Amino acid sequence: MSFSVTILGSSSALPTSNRYLTAHLLNVNERFFLIDCGEGTQFQLRRYKAKFSRLDHIFITHLHGDHVFGLPGLISTFNLLGRKNALHIYSHPHLEKILHQFLSNFYADLDFPVVYHTLNLASSELVFEDDKLEVLSFPLKHRIPTCGFVFREKPRMRNIRKDMIDYYKIPIREIPNVKRGEDFITEEGIVIPNGRLTFESETPKSYAFCSDTAYSTDILPYIREVDLLYHEATFSDTDRDRAIETFHSTASDAARIALQANPKKLIIGHFSARYKDITQLGEEARKIFINTDTAEDGMVITL
Amino acid sequence: MSFSVTILGSSSALPTSNRYLTAHLLNVNERFFLIDCGEGTQFQLRRYKAKFSRLDHIFITHLHGDHVFGLPGLISTFNLLGRKNALHIYSHPHLEKILHQFLSNFYADLDFPVVYHTLNLASSELVFEDDKLEVLSFPLKHRIPTCGFVFREKPRMRNIRKDMIDYYKIPIREIPNVKRGEDFITEEGIVIPNGRLTFESETPKSYAFCSDTAYSTDILPYIREVDLLYHEATFSDTDRDRAIETFHSTASDAARIALQANPKKLIIGHFSARYKDITQLGEEARKIFINTDTAEDGMVITL
Numbered sequence: 001m002s003f004s005v006t007i008l009g010s011s012s013a014l015p016t017s018n019r020y021l022t023a024h025l026l027n028v029n030e031r032f033f034l035i036d037c038g039e040g041t042q043f044q045l046r047r048y049k050a051k052f053s054r055l056d057h058i059f060i061t062h063l064h065g066d067h068v069f070g071l072p073g074l075i076s077t078f079n080l081l082g083r084k085n086a087l088h089i090y091s092h093p094h095l096e097k098i099l100h101q102f103l104s105n106f107y108a109d110l111d112f113p114v115v116y117h118t119l120n121l122a123s124s125e126l127v128f129e130d131d132k133l134e135v136l137s138f139p140l141k142h143r144i145p146t147c148g149f150v151f152r153e154k155p156r157m158r159n160i161r162k163d164m165i166d167y168y169k170i171p172i173r174e175i176p177n178v179k180r181g182e183d184f185i186t187e188e189g190i191v192i193p194n195g196r197l198t199f200e201s202e203t204p205k206s207y208a209f210c211s212d213t214a215y216s217t218d219i220l221p222y223i224r225e226v227d228l229l230y231h232e233a234t235f236s237d238t239d240r241d242r243a244i245e246t247f248h249s250t251a252s253d254a255a256r257i258a259l260q261a262n263p264k265k266l267i268i269g270h271f272s273a274r275y276k277d278i279t280q281l282g283e284e285a286r287k288i289f290i291n292t293d294t295a296e297d298g299m300v301i302t303l
Numbered sequence: 304m305s306f307s308v309t310i311l312g313s314s315s316a317l318p319t320s321n322r323y324l325t326a327h328l329l330n331v332n333e334r335f336f337l338i339d340c341g342e343g344t345q346f347q348l349r350r351y352k353a354k355f356s357r358l359d360h361i362f363i364t365h366l367h368g369d370h371v372f373g374l375p376g377l378i379s380t381f382n383l384l385g386r387k388n389a390l391h392i393y394s395h396p397h398l399e400k401i402l403h404q405f406l407s408n409f410y411a412d413l414d415f416p417v418v419y420h421t422l423n424l425a426s427s428e429l430v431f432e433d434d435k436l437e438v439l440s441f442p443l444k445h446r447i448p449t450c451g452f453v454f455r456e457k458p459r460m461r462n463i464r465k466d467m468i469d470y471y472k473i474p475i476r477e478i479p480n481v482k483r484g485e486d487f488i489t490e491e492g493i494v495i496p497n498g499r500l501t502f503e504s505e506t507p508k509s510y511a512f513c514s515d516t517a518y519s520t521d522i523l524p525y526i527r528e529v530d531l532l533y534h535e536a537t538f539s540d541t542d543r544d545r546a547i548e549t550f551h552s553t554a555s556d557a558a559r560i561a562l563q564a565n566p567k568k569l570i571i572g573h574f575s576a577r578y579k580d581i582t583q584l585g586e587e588a589r590k591i592f593i594n595t596d597t598a599e600d601g602m603v604i605t606l
Binding site: 013014015016017020021039040042043046047063064065066069070072073076077080081094098101102105106 | 318319320323324345349350366367372375379383408409
């Protein structure tokens with residue numbers, strides 16, 4: 001199963017000449033999930049060849065403009081492209097009224113349903129689940145109610161060996177049981193241990209998105225041991241005062257969180273437009289957590 | 304005096320990988336004027352190095368999303384950049400309520416005033432005037448109330464010859480009169496004809512913007528003999544039915560308008576995303592009006 005993250009925008013409040021506003025695209029087995037939707041997200045989705053027709057779920061962390069101003073344009077584009085399938089938006093409850101009020105000035109009706117799912121934002125909850133994936137929200141520490149999201153693949157069934165199916169003449173109806181880990185009993189009554197028939201599937205992948213937030217160890221239980229942790233680092237350590245004042249993190253804040261959560265990899269982003277070069281922020285983080293990368297628009301991370 | 308037009312976006316309803324949504328930037332002597340503000344306009348303004356602090360006037364042709372969805376982001380960016388000077392928006396009266404309602408969800412108050420100027424859209428009117436420039440609106444023929452704009456430099460005072468100031472000892476207080484075309488009378492009572500003291504200034508420049516609109520000769524009185532005419536050509540002649548249905552123009556519609564209005568140059572734009580290559584649209588227009596260019600994002604036309 002494929003699981004990749006494309007960073008569509010890595011700037012904070014102000015865009016720069018090479019960084020768009022916040023949006024991350026997840027491709028989980030050719031189904032697409034969007035986290036946040038700053039202005040211009042639809043341009044980036046196009047540039048990085050997302051399949052618009054397979055993007056059915058948008059998760060919004062909080063209602064600051066740099067995380068949501070791309071929604072009216074994206075929804076309009078869906079409508080112009082003839083979309084019929086429902087679009088699910090997971091967000092603070094106010095977003096439904098805000099978008100409905102705004103879009104009603106431009107459309108009598110959209111040709112597809114938009115289904116709003118309310119996040120409580122004060123505690124963690126399971127916000128999406130299907131047979132392969134679950135998405136949990138968890139509270140972040142920002143100026144307004146904000147949450148992060150963690151995407152976790154569900155444990156997969158074991159892989160069955162094709163040669164063993166033939167060898168032991170395993171009937172088709174028995175295959176799901178064997179994949180679930182059961183032994184197989186032949187017509188002659190011989191018990192074949194599961195370990196001889198199957199091998200382990202890939203380990204389930206996980207991705208945690210934490211932006212915008214001040215340094216907070218409260219998030220650790222939700223993000224421990226994920227494959228990839230994206231944590232904002234709006235400021236350099238040299239601007240720590242500004243980070244505290246605005247409820248954002250510094251690069252070393254992000255790295256200290258990673259040191260405790262132990263992800264396979266940390267990516268820092270949501271950089272303030274004041275930094276023309278973010279090399280220093282990467283260095284500050286790597287002093288604390290070595291396996292850190294700095295986000296660039298268009299970066300694709302395959303888990 | 305400099306007078307240039309930068310095309311920030313030349314696509315119609317849907318953006319493409321190389322065309323943003325409608326927005327044109329005018330630079331008249333280092334004062335900036337924006338026409339329309341589709342999503343992503345602030346990125347294009349940044350890319351083409353507009354001076355945000357000198358952009359005080361935004362003219363909106365009509366309230367379709369592809370012409371206005373960039374306003375919330377641009378206004379937020381102005382606020383973040385510490386803007387204090389008033390921003391003037393000229394538009395359909397509903398825009399004030401729409402923007403106010405939307406932005407009030409994100410800002411208690413902006414740090415600068417936004418002054419809304421109501422366009423009547425049913426007839427032509429003078430919407431802006433200063434000592435050097437005037438802007439007139441005029442009705443276009445679209446699905447909803449829509450107008451075009453024509454920007455005209457005012458006739459300039461004549462240039463005074465410096466050698467003549469010295470030769471005839473023209474006092475400073477007399478210079479404005481001479482520039483206005485008056486003769487000068489020396490201390491000895493000799494009348495020096497103005498033609499000996501001055502020479503003509505550059506001819507005033509003019510620019511007309513016509514998008515979105517069906518073919519309509521009603522606009523001719525407002526755009527005759529302009530230096531540059533921008534007229535939409537959303538469709539190729541092969542999609543004429545679609546143009547009629549949606550109140551847009553074909554490339555040859557735009558050229559027929561130019562043939563009658565006689566601008567020095569025609570630029571066609573606002574292309575439907577269905578055309579990957581707009582060469583054909585240029586050819587269709589040039590068959591009728593030879594001096595036609597096709598718009599590209601980032602194109603700068605100096606008048």
